[in-house]
Amino acid sequence: MRKILTLSLFLLAAPAYASEAGAEKTSLMSPNTGLMFWTLVIFIALWIILTKYAFKPITAAVEAREAALREAIETAKRDRDEAALLLLQHRAKIEEARGEAQRFIAEARTAGEKVRAHMLEETKAEQQEMLDRARREIEAERDRAIAQLRREAVELAISGAEKVIERNLDTDANRKIVETFLASIPASKPDRASR
Amino acid sequence: MQRRLFLTAALILGALLPLPALAQDDGTPAPAPANVPERVDMITPHIVDSHSLEYPCLEPGWACHLELPRWKPIHIGGLTIDLSPTKHVVFLWIAAALCLIVLIGGARAHGGSKPDESPRGFSNGIEAVVLYIRNEVVLPNVGHHGDRYVPFVLTLFFFILFANILGLLPYGATATGNINVTAALALVTFIMVEVAGMRTLGKKYIGTIVFWPHDMPLAMKLPMTIIMTPVELFGKFTKPIALAIRLFANMTAGHVMVLALIGMIFTFGSAFLGLAVFPLVMAIAIMLLELFVAFLQAFIFALLASVFIGQIREAAH
Numbered sequence: 065m066r067k068i069l070t071l072s073l074f075l076l077a078a079p080a081y082a083s084e085a086g087a088e089k090t091s092l093m094s095p096n097t098g099l100m101f102w103t104l105v106i107f108i109a110l111w112i113i114l115t116k117y118a119f120k121p122i123t124a125a126v127e128a129r130e131a132a133l134r135e136a137i138e139t140a141k142r143d144r145d146e147a148a149l150l151l152l153q154h155r156a157k158i159e160e161a162r163g164e165a166q167r168f169i170a171e172a173r174t175a176g177e178k179v180r181a182h183m184l185e186e187t188k189a190e191q192q193e194m195l196d197r198a199r200r201e202i203e204a205e206r207d208r209a210i211a212q213l214r215r216e217a218v219e220l221a222i223s224g225a226e227k228v229i230e231r232n233l234d235t236d237a238n239r240k241i242v243e244t245f246l247a248s249i250p251a252s253k254p255d256r257a258s259r
Numbered sequence: 260m261q262r263r264l265f266l267t268a269a270l271i272l273g274a275l276l277p278l279p280a281l282a283q284d285d286g287t288p289a290p291a292p293a294n295v296p297e298r299v300d301m302i303t304p305h306i307v308d309s310h311s312l313e314y315p316c317l318e319p320g321w322a323c324h325l326e327l328p329r330w331k332p333i334h335i336g337g338l339t340i341d342l343s344p345t346k347h348v349v350f351l352w353i354a355a356a357l358c359l360i361v362l363i364g365g366a367r368a369h370g371g372s373k374p375d376e377s378p379r380g381f382s383n384g385i386e387a388v389v390l391y392i393r394n395e396v397v398l399p400n401v402g403h404h405g406d407r408y409v410p411f412v413l414t415l416f417f418f419i420l421f422a423n424i425l426g427l428l429p430y431g432a433t434a435t436g437n438i439n440v441t442a443a444l445a446l447v448t449f450i451m452v453e454v455a456g457m458r459t460l461g462k463k464y465i466g467t468i469v470f471w472p473h474d475m476p477l478a479m480k481l482p483m484t485i486i487m488t489p490v491e492l493f494g495k496f497t498k499p500i501a502l503a504i505r506l507f508a509n510m511t512a513g514h515v516m517v518l519a520l521i522g523m524i525f526t527f528g529s530a531f532l533g534l535a536v537f538p539l540v541m542a543i544a545i546m547l548l549e550l551f552v553a554f555l556q557a558f559i560f561a562l563l564a565s566v567f568i569g570q571i572r573e574a575a576h
Contacts, residue, residue, distance in 0.1 A: 091303075091307065092303070092306065092307055092438070092511065093438055094307075095438075095439060096308060096341070096345075096437075096439045097338060097339065097340045097341070097439075098332075098340050098341040098342050098343065098345070098348075099308060099345060099347055099348060099437065099439040099440060099443075100439045100440075100442060100443040100446075101340050101342065101443075102342070102344075102348045102351060103351060103434075103439065103440045103443035103444060104443050104446070104447065106351050106352065106355045106418075107414070107415075107418060107443070107444060107447055108447070109355070110355045110358055110359070110414055110418055111410065111411060111414040113359065114358065114359070114362055114363075114410065114413070114414050114417075115410035115414070117362075117363045117366060118359075118362035118363050118365065118366040119362075119366075119389065119409065119410045119413055119414075120410075121366040121369055122362075122365065122366050122369055122385075122386055122389050123389075123393070123406075123409070125366075125369035126369075126386065126390060129377060
């Protein structure tokens with residue numbers, strides 16, 4: 065135990081031995097208040113100066129940059145969302161326009177169809193009318209021709225009879241007989257005045 | 260078993276002590292025999308602080324020495340402070356100047372004209388490191404409202420990093436391989452941690468010093484408080500001490516390693532020139548490892564500082 069004590073005492077006193085041996089001699093562990101003082105002064109001065117002129121500007125710049133980047137990213141995100149929304153809207157609009165066009169085409173088709181049907185009908189009607197008219201005219205012509213023919217026949221008959229009767233018969237009585245005969249034939253009334 | 264452990268520790272510590280100082284303790288130095296080369300400790304002077312700067316020149320040894328001015332020590336109370344600049348003080352200045360140039364230069368590139376564009380090249384690299392420390396180291400560890408502690412941790416990281424790297428340059432000195440420097444940095448961290456605790460916890464901050472379990476009967480509370488309070492206090496001080504020793508030991512060990520290997524180049528080379536290749540290759544390998552360690556230790560110091568701040572802010576929950 066004593067040995068240990070003396071040894072530790074010797075060790076503790078070692079720097080003192082060293083400094084006794086010569087004023088210049090400094091050992092590895094010798095205390096130096098001046099150096100400690102200088103270290104403190106230099107460190108604290110460095111701390112204050114660097115905080116003000118180096119670390120704060122760097123931190124501020126980095127934070128500003130981070131903020132700018134964050135903002136840029138957010139703006140981009142917002143723009144993208146907006147663009148996506150716009151795209152959706154445009155797509156919907158295009159879809160709508162397409163539907164409308166389709167509808168227009170369909171409408172036009174039905175309208176055309178209707179017009180065609182209408183025209184066809186009209187044409188048919190016109191045709192019918194023309195046919196009818198032609199038939200009526202034909203009938204009228206025929207009637208007229210029949211009437212005329214009849215009149216001619218009457219005239220011819222009369223003139224023939226006249227020739228006969230002129231010779232021997234009472235003309236008026238004969239004419240009456242013939243006319244009565246003619247009246248008995250069923251036919252549309254001949255228009256004697258149209259002659 | 261315990262004695263053996265102690266002896267091992269003594270051996271390790273003994274190796275750290277300056278050999279010439281021990282040699283002179285024996286009394287008047289005996290004249291060295293002519294055929295045995297004089298033992299010169301080239302490692303310790305290289306690692307410890309001194310009042311002269313080395314700079315490259317054409318004189319033998321390829322180095323000249325610039326004596327730094329000595330000022331009268333100031334007495335504040337019982338404390339004596341020697342403010343005269345030493346080699347490590349000068350290298351701290353250089354590290355601080357490099358921090359200022361690099362970081363303010365990096366910040367300048369962040370012109371206000373184009374806020375949504377990142378700067379190119381080196382400034383972008385600086386920004387990446389700053390952002391990495393901020394987003395991956397400080398904010399997850401410190402917790403909510405961690406932004407307040409970001410500049411502190413960043414300053415720690417860059418300052419330690421530049422001091423570490425300066426030590427790897429020829430004619431350079433590792434200020435972070437000096438226990439006084441690391442102790443001062445750990446002290447600042449300690450104060451920062453405690454202030455963060457006071458700020459966040461308010462009155463509950465006392466709970467991080469005096470252990471007072473709420474969910475126990477009084478008979479249990481008192482002994483628990485008596486036992487646990489020293490443990491809590493001990494824990495408070497262990498963290499910064501571990502920080503200081505970790506950085507100091509890592510930087511010193513690497514340099515001792517490199518210097519020993521460089522010494523072995525000449526020892527091996529004097530026996531047979533071809534043998535010098537092995538320590539040369541190893542020295543290069545260790546130097547590359549040191550470059551990695553320079554970054555790693557700066558990162559670890561920053562990481563642990565933010566972890567400690569986060570721990571004390573979480574303490575109430």
